[in-house]
Amino acid sequence: MRYGFKNAEEVKETSLKYNLHSWSVQGKLNPAVVEKAEGIYYYTADGKKMADMSSQLVNLNVGYGNKDIIDAIKEQAEKLAYISPAYAIDCRSKLAEMVVKAAPKNMGKVFFTLGGADANENAIKIAKLVTGRYKIFSRYRAYHGSSFGAGNLTGEPRRYTLEPGIPGFVKFTDPYLYHAPFPFESEEQATEYYLGQLRDQIIYENPDAVAAIVMESVTGSNGIIIPPKGYLQGVRKICDEFGIMMVCDEVMAGWGRTGEYFACENWGIEPDMITFAKGVTCGYAPLGGVIVSKKIAEFFDTHKLDCGLTYSAHPLGCAAGVACLNFYEKEHIMDKVKERGKQLGALLEDIKAKHKSVGDVRYIGLFSCVELTKDKATHEPLVPFGKDPEGIMGKIVGMLKAKGFNTYSHEACIFVCPPLIITEEELAENMAILDEVLTEVDKMV
Ligand SMILES: Cc1ncc(COP(=O)(O)O)c(C=O)c1O
Structure with a gap:
């Protein structure tokens, strides 16, 4: 065995002794x-x-x-394993172009992160920078990551340990029809009900203070909640009415999971931002990002993009991403x-x-x-x-x-x-x- 381990049992024991494992009471684990x-x-x-x-x-x-992705990472590691995000390099430029071209037509540029939580952190920041507003709406039955900002966007119990949360983060109810308060006659009626509630809540919260609505296009961890007919289009309309940014979190639903590159395409909507991670490299290397509309991209032609990470657009992640997106196409x-x-x-x-x-x-x-x-x-x-x-x-x-x-x-x-x-x-x-x-x-x- 590698690293001097005698057997698998020793690997497990060492892990239990030194690794802190996610979301668990450590004493009960048996990995x-x-x-x-x-x-x-x-x-x-x-x-x-x-x-x-x-x-x-x-x-x-x-x-x-997957041999294509493995070879791409090996080749990139040998050629140039790291260079700061300030430089232009081939895999970085190529992946940005591929990501933007795979996204809805209104999209213009991408900011790369390491995963989903930091993609959402940066989307919140961009929404605040562009609108000058501070309130962020997200839903109860949602998971957006476990870091402080993304964890406060998260609506379900994994948010509780971060509370009291960030002022101005407001939660609203998901169209979870299986547990609706009363039976709806149609999906359209459900959509009307939930959108009506959302619009009222925005008005009560002061629309001029609301920077963004963040939602999973199709809710993942909280139970594959598929939006009823017209719902996402309706949220888009409400955002347009009040000048609010619509951010679709596609960390789980994106990159082919629903049969489209991005799940929001199933309903033909154009969000202002899309956050993604997971399926862009399929775990072969860590990578995520925020895709922003052409309009937002233009805003940053004359305003400072106050975002940065040492490992933003990491060469190994970008090389893995190019190979992965090529594989989706080829196959x-x-x-x-x-x-x-x-x-x-x-x-x-x-x-x-x-x-x-x-x-x-x-x-x-x-x-x-x-x-x-x-x-x-x-x-x-x-x-x-x-x-x-x-x-x-x-x-x-x-x-x-x-x-x-x-x-x-x-x-x-x-x-x-x-x-x-x-x-x-x-x-x-x-x-x-x-x-x-x-x-x-x-x-x-
Ligand atoms: C919809 C969604 N957003 C964000 C995240 C957080 O991504 P990460 O774990 O890469 O930070 C997840 C993770 O499962 C997710 O499902």
Whole structure:
């Protein structure tokens, strides 16, 4: 083994002794030791083959072992591993051009970061610089990162440890139709209701103070909440009415996850900014960014862009990004996601019809989840909001992992977001495992 370790057990023990692991009580951890990976599978040291049905943290879109990206990083590391963001270098210029060209037509330039949270931090800053206003609207059922600004944009319980939060950060309610306060007759009616509430809230908060509305185009971690018909277009209209910047967080939903480069394209809207990370390099190197409209880009022709990071537009990240975006094109990944997405949707509908523990399934492209319920009639979630005192969701994820299906859960949702390269057979085989485990879950509710 490398680094002088005698065996996998020693790797784990050393990790538990010295690594602080994210979002966990450290004393309860038992991390799997991973030795190798290829395609949609990774292999643990105890010989288990795991299908990665969450693409790790919904970032490993091209799966493991992508030779194009690996070679690009190697080549860049040998040529020029680092040079400050002030310099123009080939992979930096190329990736910026590719990102802007992949984005909606109104987009003009990109500022590169290392990941999603700092992309959102910089979007907030840019919105404040451009508008001269300070209030930022975002939604309750949202995750935008764990750093201070992004963590305050986040609406769900991962925000609480940062409170009292940033003055002027205002939360509003998501169009989460499965848990709507009353049944709507149509998606259009739901849209009208939620947009009406948002518009009123902006007026009560003083529209002249509101710099931006930040929202995930399709909500990810908080349960694949797909906007009802006309909703995103309606938010765009409200932003235009009051001179507010519309920022779409595409960190999870972007780069092909929904079958389009950016999820907002599914509704034909042009945001003022798009934040992204994850699928731009698929985890082969850290990279994120903020794409800004041509109008915002022009603003900074004559005003100072007060943003900067030592590793902004890092050469290894940019080289990985160019190779990754070329791979999406070369392999027609957007078409493949649309095709596989149809299969996934049909399998999920079967699962919903069959299992009493499944309240709802939501899917777009290869971005999907199964929401578990105690009662199909009342929609009561299997675990209450923000709590899982008995660790039920953890147990269900454990049952899936024991059968070789890797994923994670949040609230009462189990995510199914496999690498975008998954084949028809691989998807069918692994959804059969989910079906088996849900039969066990049915007995628990
Ligand atoms: C929608 C969204 N925004 C922002 C982030 C934060 O990204 P990062 O973990 O790269 O900081 C995430 C991470 O999962 C996300 O899903």
